[in-house]
Amino acid sequence: DAKTTQPTSMDCAEGRAANLPCNHSTISGNEYVYWYRQIHSQGPQYIIHGLKNNETNEMASLIITEDRKSSTLILPHATLRDTAVYYCIFETSGSRLTFGEGTQLTVNP
Amino acid sequence: SAVISQKPSRDICQRGTSLTIQCQVDSQVTMMFWYRQQPGQSLTLIATANQGSEATYESGFVIDKFPISRPNLTFSTLTVSNMSPEDSSIYLCSVAGFPGYTFGSGTRLTVV
Numbered sequence: 001d002a003k004t005t006q007p008t009s010m011d012c013a014e015g016r017a018a019n020l021p022c023n024h025s026t027i028s029g030n031e032y033v034y035w036y037r038q039i040h041s042q043g044p045q046y047i048i049h050g051l052k053n054n055e056t057n058e059m060a061s062l063i064i065t066e067d068r069k070s071s072t073l074i075l076p077h078a079t080l081r082d083t084a085v086y087y088c089i090f091e092t093s094g095s096r097l098t099f100g101e102g103t104q105l106t107v108n109p
Numbered sequence: 110s111a112v113i114s115q116k117p118s119r120d121i122c123q124r125g126t127s128l129t130i131q132c133q134v135d136s137q138v139t140m141m142f143w144y145r146q147q148p149g150q151s152l153t154l155i156a157t158a159n160q161g162s163e164a165t166y167e168s169g170f171v172i173d174k175f176p177i178s179r180p181n182l183t184f185s186t187l188t189v190s191n192m193s194p195e196d197s198s199i200y201l202c203s204v205a206g207f208p209g210y211t212f213g214s215g216t217r218l219t220v221v
Contacts, residue, residue, distance in 0.1 A: 034209060043201055043212035044152070046110075057208075087151065094165075095140055095205050099151040 004088045004100035011106050012082075018075040020103050022088030025069040032091040033064065035073045037084040038102070044087065047073065078107045110206045111136050115213030122192055122220050129188045130216045132202035137182035139205075143175070146199040146215070155200075158185045192220045 005023040012018040024033060032051050036044040048055055048062045050071070055062040061074040075082055085102040092098060112135040122128050132141060143155040155175055156164040164177040178186045189196050199215040 036209075041146075041199060041215065041217070043113075043203075043214045046209035046211070049209055094157065095142075095210075096154055096157070096167075097142075097152075097203075097210060099153070101151050 003098070004090065006086075006088055006100050006103045008101070009104040009106070011108060012075075012078045014080060014107055014109050015077055018073075018078040018082065018105060018107070020073040020075075020086050020088075020105065021070065022072070022100070023070045024088065024090065027068055027090060028092075029068075033062070033071050034089040034091055034097065035060070035062065036087045036089060037082075038087065039084040047086075049091075078105075080107050080109065083107045110208070111138065111204050111211045113202060113204065113211055113213040115202055115216055117216055118214065119217040120219070122218065124193050124220055126192055127188055127190045128192065128218060129186050130200055130202075132185045132187070132213055134183045134204055139182070141179065141185045142203040142210075143177065143185075143187045144201045144203060144212075146201065148197070152201065155187070189218065192218075194220045196220050 034049040035047040038044045048060050050062045064071045085104050087099050087102045090098045114133040116131045141158045144152040146152045154167050155170045156166045158164045158177045158179040160179045160182050176188045197220045199217050201215045202213045203210050
């Protein structure tokens with residue numbers, strides 16, 4: 001089965017960029033990579049997604065390597081409210097999302 | 110994106126009983142998804158619910174334990190049957206939308 005690998009935890013200083021890596025070496029050519037975050041066991045919140053090209057929206061940027069085996073989520077100016085668990089996810093056939101274990105990002109003042 | 114209302118938000122139940130969780134969406138959607146999040150862990154897909162057909166269950170989940178109803182395009186229920194303490198988890202529903210999938214706020218279930 002498709003699987004993502006993320007560091008268990010990361011720290012970032014407030015105001016600095018947070019770069020969260022994800023390995024997905026088994027991804028297939030038509031599987032999207034999604035990033036979500038979850039705060040205090042609330043429902044996961046959509047951040048961004050992509051297939052091949054780099055993507056940017058008002059929340060973050062997504063950098064996908066050319067071979068699609070890894071990606072990086074970038075929060076350009078982290079705030080304390082960005083402290084959360086960040087999930088790198090595959091969207092496989094049938095719109096099924098396969099969650100990895102996630103990265104606990106802690107933004108420090 | 111869609112707005113999901115999930116009820117109840119939390120419950121404490123006796124072992125051997127059943128709990129039905131409701132998921133209401135503010136727009137019509139083809140597929141609804143049910144996830145389980147065990148304490149300290151990531152989310153795992155339980156099943157996909159399409160209106161007018163039986164739900165499709167993932168490996169490790171069975172209909173007798175997690176029966177699902179999908180009576181129309183805006184509503185679904187998940188029942189956790191014959192509960193044991195191992196069923197203590199957060200249960201979430203989700204729908205596909207734009208730009209991504211939307212999740213409900215979850216039902217925190219504790220079985221005692």
